[in-house]
Amino acid sequence: MSHGNMNLTLKVWKQKNKDTKGRFETYDAKGISPDMSFLEMFDVVNEQLISSGKEPIAFDHDCREGICGMCSMYINGRPHGPKDGITTCQLHMRSFKNGDTIVVEPWRSAAFPVIKDLAVDRSSFDRIMSAGGFVSVNTGNAKDANNILIPKDDADTAFDAAACIGCGACVAACKNSSAMLFVSAKVSQLSLLPQGKIEKQDRVLNMVKQMDEEGFGNCTNTGACEAECPKSISLENIARMNREYLGASFTQNKA
Amino acid sequence: MFCLIPLTHNFKYLFYTIMSKKTGFLSSSIGKKFLMGLTGLFLVSFLVIHVTLNSFIFFNDGGVSYNAGADFMAHNPVIRILEIGLFAGLLLHIFQALLLTMENRKARPTPYEVVNGGANSSWYSRSMGILGSLLLLFLVVHLSNFWVPTKIAVFNHTEHNTFAGMKEVFAQWYFVVIYLVGVISLLYHLLHGFQSAFQSLGLNHKKYTPLIKKTGIWFSIIVCALFAAMPITMFLGIIK
Structure with a gap:
């Protein structure tokens, strides 16, 4: 060497x-x-x-x-x-x-x-997470893991989405500064699992709303985010978020 | 009578769900992209009709079948209504594109010094705005060549030989060049737009997405090759 x-x-x-x-x-x-x-x-x-x-x-x-x-x-x-x-x-x-x-x-x-210099403030990602990137659970003893059965494919897809480290490379790579890959990975990792499905409508609506308020751009499906993502998060997540958002907007039973 | 009151209320609610300025579906980034994809696919469906009908010139029968088709399109009431929808769809597509482009510009106030876009995406997927603008400029020329004379003829109740008009336009080399530039812009706009629309609508599937992508590529190539063949064959005198 x-x-x-x-x-x-x-x-x-x-x-x-x-x-x-x-x-x-x-x-x-x-x-x-x-x-x-x-x-x-x-x-x-x-x-x-x-x-x-x-x-x-x-x-x-x-x-x-x-x-x-x-x-x-x-x-x-x-x-x-x-x-x-x-x-x-x-x-x-x-x-x-x-x-x-x-x-x-x-x-x-x-x-x-x-x-300063090369350091940027990514707290906009934190605010998107606080808007819905969580699962509300009661505290107490941890349940036996096998109480809730999860199909292997769902667990794998959720895990792939959960590999997102929130570094912001997707936003940096996107010619529109869109945060869709990050937000969709976070929406997907939770909504694919039974514990996260319960709040999936509120989650996607609130997280997308916060994403738009933070001033990120709009996705034009160039695929630059997926190509540059250090964790190779898939564009499939963005499509999943798009259809969940569509479904939630029209079927959410709230006035 | 009783059911009318809740019905109007429901419509009002649905209207707010879609249109509300702050919380409506169409005011969100995803809603705007959804509308972009939907209007894009609608315009694609128009291309299918347009290229099919124009391909009648390849019968090479002096424009008899082509003129019959054009005459049907110019006078059929159903087509007249669809035409309004087509213009509405086109305007919506353009309006959304401008809105999205302005927002996207604002999202990156300081540009990068060095951008290696080719490393992560295709040039045409990053140039939809420029390709679309070229298409719009082309459309102005195209409509003034064919659509406007047809409308004038219908308005004056006079006979209009669209085929003869086509021959006249494509006898001039500069129109052939303009049309080829327009078709090439369309090709690349479609190469990205076709599959991108499905992604925006949330349709991404392990089995069907590869099929959609291949269909998109072949659709773009076939449609554009047929469109390009029209001015070329007419200019060269192959179609008489």
């Missing part, structure tokens, strides 16, 4: 906060190992910036193993970079060539205001 033999040029978005205008700044990333993850490369660059008395680049990260959904970099025109089915933290520098210029931008959406 080779160490520290890559020299790269980074063009990174710098923005003080959501109220100021941002701009690109160019950084030299020297002595980068191809075995580093993309975030580790940023750590090295930030160390160099700090030791030379400059301000480091702010970016979001947490678990660094592809499950927390925090890292959110739009790299060379693609969310989470050039590889499919992974998050930014799972992207390695061997995916780039020595001497490359890499353009790194934050997720760009009216519903994701920039907090």
